Amino acid sequence: MLESLIQLLQGAKHIEVFTGAGVSTLSGIRDFRGTGGFYTAAWHGLSVEDLLSLHVFRDDPSLFYGWAREFLYRLKDFKPSIVHTTLAKMEQNGLIRGVYTQNIDQLHQKGGCKHVWEIHGSPESHTCLSCKAKSSYDDVVGDVMANKVPLCKTCGGVLKPDIVFYGEQLEGKLLDRAYRDMASADVIMILGSSLTVQPAASLPMATYYHGGKIVIVNSQETPLDKYAKVRLYDLQETFAVLNSWLDQRNPGI
Numbered sequence: 001m002l003e004s005l006i007q008l009l010q011g012a013k014h015i016e017v018f019t020g021a022g023v024s025t026l027s028g029i030r031d032f033r034g035t036g037g038f039y040t041a042a043w044h045g046l047s048v049e050d051l052l053s054l055h056v057f058r059d060d061p062s063l064f065y066g067w068a069r070e071f072l073y074r075l076k077d078f079k080p081s082i083v084h085t086t087l088a089k090m091e092q093n094g095l096i097r098g099v100y101t102q103n104i105d106q107l108h109q110k111g112g113c114k115h116v117w118e119i120h121g122s123p124e125s126h127t128c129l130s131c132k133a134k135s136s137y138d139d140v141v142g143d144v145m146a147n148k149v150p151l152c153k154t155c156g157g158v159l160k161p162d163i164v165f166y167g168e169q170l171e172g173k174l175l176d177r178a179y180r181d182m183a184s185a186d187v188i189m190i191l192g193s194s195l196t197v198q199p200a201a202s203l204p205m206a207t208y209y210h211g212g213k214i215v216i217v218n219s220q221e222t223p224l225d226k227y228a229k230v231r232l233y234d235l236q237e238t239f240a241v242l243n244s245w246l247d248q249r250n251p252g253i
């Protein structure tokens with residue numbers, strides 16, 4: 001199977017990559033939807049859907065920030081894995097242009113990828129709910145870790161991270177771009193996503209219906225497994241092999 005993956009990548013002109021929470025579990029971040037994941041573990045009696053819903057946030061932002069302190073504002077504690085660094089190497093080699101991700105943990109950037117399209121937004125910036133002024137992650141992290149709701153320096157309004165909450169739309173232009181890129185790709189590599197939520201569930205089909213091939217590397221089953229040309233389960237093992245393959249292709253890099 002790994003040999004057929006390398007053959008597929010070698011013969012492809014245009015490879016797209018789409019990543020989900022599974023690529024971050026190798027960095028110690030609990031998979032959002034897997035066993036013990038952030039989405040399945042309730043926090044102080046609240047589900048993650050509640051904690052990440054816009055109306056709960058507006059009612060009491062301290063609930064979100066209390067929960068997010070354990071992960072989103074400790075991002076410096078997590079290091080990129082071989083998946084992140086190998087994808088960066090593939091980008092440097094011109095095999096991929098960048099990575100589309102559902103993740104909000106910045107690990108692709110830390111791993112060296114220059115082009116990361118974050119379809120669920122990014123905590124890198126925060127927006128004031130009242131006056132729309134922006135603040136950076138570094139501006140707010142101190143307050144959050146000190147158990148305070150970060151407030152706007154201009155007007156005192158509540159700051160919300162620019163990640164997509166339930167009740168908010170994904171960014172339309174970015175999604176359009178993703179569909180265009182997937183539709184024109186020979187190969188789409190789906191990594192660490194269970195493909196159960198939109199748009200993850202439909203983006204690979206854009207490649208498939210235009211004659212491209214689907215590669216899925218994910219530890220759990222996905223609804224698109226039957227469409228996959230190459231189906232692998234172990235991300236660590238797959239990327240260890242891809243990493244050596246890249247090193248052999250380009251000795252010295």
Ligand SMILES: [Zn+2]
Nearest residue numbers: 128131152155
């Ligand atoms: Zn403000």
